[in-house]
Amino acid sequence: MSRKEIAVTVAFGCIALSHHANADFLSDSKATLGMRNFYFSNDNRDGTAAPSKTEEWAQGFMLDFKSGYTDGTVGVGIDALGLMGITLDSGTGRHVGSSMIPSDSDNNAVDEWSRLGLTGKVKMSKTELRYGTLIPKLPILVANDGRVLPQTFEGGQITSGEFKDLTLIGGRIEHATGRGSTDRTGLSVAGGTRESNKFDFAGADWKVTKDLTAQYYYANLDDYYTQHFFGLIHTLMISDNQSLKTDLRYFKTDSSGENSSGTSGYRVSGYTKSGDGEIDNRTWSAALIYTVGGHAVTAGYQSVSDGSNFTQLNQGSLLDKGAGGSSLYLYTDRLIQSFTRAGENTAFGQYAYDFAALGIPGLKASVMYLSGHNIKTTSGSDQKEWERDFTLDYVVQSGALKNVGFGWRNGKSNSEAARNQDQNRVFMSYSIPLL
Template sequence: MSKHCVSVTVAGGIAGIALCTTAYADFLSDSKANLGFRNLYYNNDNRDGTAAPSKTEEWAQGFMLDYKSGFTDGTIGVGLDALGLMGVRLDSGKGRHVGSSMIPSDSDDRAVDEWSRLGLTGKVRLSKTELRYGTLLPKLPILVYSDGRVLPQTFEGAQVTSHEFENVTFVAGQIEHATGRGSTDATGLAVSGGTMESNKFDFAGGDWKITKNLTAQYYYAKLEDYYRQHFVGVLHTFPIAEGQAIKTDLRYFKTDADGANDAGQVGYRTSGFTRNGDGRIDNDTWSAAFTYTFGAHALLGGYQSVSDDSNFVQMSQGGLPDKGAGGNSLYLYTDRLIQSFNRAGERTAFTQYSYDFAALGAPGLKASVMYLKGTDIKTTSGDDQKEWERDFSLDYVIQSGTMQGLGFAWRNGVSRSEASRDQDQNRFTVSYSIPLL
């Protein structure tokens, strides 16, 4: 090769490196990474009934490495996110692990020593629209990932989020698999009671901020062979005076059977009461909640009504064979520490009082107590059943000093139900996050 050719090649290589450096500058400089720690003691004590377990009691340490890249420069930006999750068992005996939804089980039904998984998400940005494909943590009215244990539930699929129109957020996508809170294995999708997997959950919808204090919502979702769901919501804040306001939250769901569930096929039926005993999903659920805030105080009151042809449902892994797949979250005010108050026919009144102790010179300290009472429940064993739950929460986050950001949380719940077992539950959590980038 001549010296001229070498010069051209070297120059081309340097230009390529320079171009690459320019293109990826934002990818690297805008990257963020955090290492989160969550230590959770979980105790759920069944107070009646003969079925095992009588008590689930476990203690585990979770590690969450969350990396979010920036986007490459240019009209179309490209990026990559990574979520590394690892759990370590600190304490769990075989007799106290049965029924766990926090720690995976080995072949002998004992809690494993440790478990981990890695989720990658590719992303593309064009103007004010972003496409994400890979591991997702959706928080939408028609799908909410569950984060009530030491590691979160994750989903796999694609999601588009657009802000092209002022004051409008549009979301659409498709979910294909999920990994439970206490599992390392991805499964298909189902509803509570369903034992056959669906691999297609389509959704679309958005939020329209009509005014500064008024937002309207509409979402549509379809879990193939299980259900179709429409959601309409209204959020409004009415300022009364300095430090005082009333927040209104109205929600309505209409859920109908789809495909195999509509045909009553075995494996695609939902659990609980259904009108004809065929496991067919047919439900209307609405709720109204009002929160009055005044200074450090917040007082909430609300009511929820579930129609009586079937339970209210959203996507779940609970009926699938993977033992760690159990547990999902519902976009309901009544989805609480123990119960969800979503059974067929159930009418639930609820109230909550919250207080921020910053007003007394203790910033970072907050407490709340909530009470819910459900009536008119229909189950396969009878009608007009009742249940109630009382939840107490106490949170404290250190505000300054070497351990700034270290958080402590206690959750205590008591449930008494004619439709399920009576339960007492406690959760103690210590959490901390270290910024790496």
């Protein structure tokens, strides 16, 4: 879809709805144009498989329109999300697998790509129903936003805050569109080549006290897996500028439907205890985050059981769709590795500093190190890996470039279970309010 088609579609949709809307719908509407300039480089420092290095540069635009609601007991509205990417630099041998930029029929990077997402919404009291394009950020499903354009999903979601201190959520996801793609797909897991079109989920966030939040989420990907998540988050305020946060997470994931039968196409990749690709995993983690002034120190541990790898939605094994790229609600989901292989135990630590404490607001930096061991793969056991990540961010606070953001991500990974890699991401972002 071209830029002109996106603009015309959004404009006519908004005009058509505005004939039936009132002042609240119009006055509460917001529109922003987000821009992201993104350079990505990943150096596979060993192994014979091509390519040895991925290197690309692109410009992304995101037009985000969010309407208000019509007046009355039941309010109605519509959101629209227009996404467009332009390739600034790529080439044969440096572009692979639609990691950031879609591929053409010759497997080269396209010059530009775009897509449009529309979402209808209905609100009554403190309950909202949304159907259409979604960008979820839930323990059982996190949309990936690690490249120039975000991954999106299609489906319905209902969120209710009718009860004090309790947020209820549920819904069904039916399709996904990858961060480097214009084609929507069905749903799958790493290794799965058959599509599912039914991901049902439900959950609750209960604020037990002002310092303690308890979470429970359920998810079922038809013919692949059923997952239960339990979480506890507690913040202890030691003083005005000093706190200790405790974050506990537990996932229980079991095979479902065709995956239980070992049916070809529904099998998960990587090591499984029975060797038949059946999902069987328990993953828990504990993290402590101590903050004082501008300093923040994180220390944690994660354990993955050895029945299979940790599993959530991942469309990367679906062929010819450019659907790769997924995120996980885990501290170990980092720039290069996720430390979620069967049997893997990972210790991790991070130091972050907010330079506002030194009178430089907008500047932040962090360094993180993770070390995993006892990994089981189809080629061996008791394997090890480590990763070191560095981040640097700055948002201009004043002047002509106010609110322009700059970021750098650098990661280095050595693994006995995967290729050693060096990765760099450099980006600049800016958002312009239109309404």
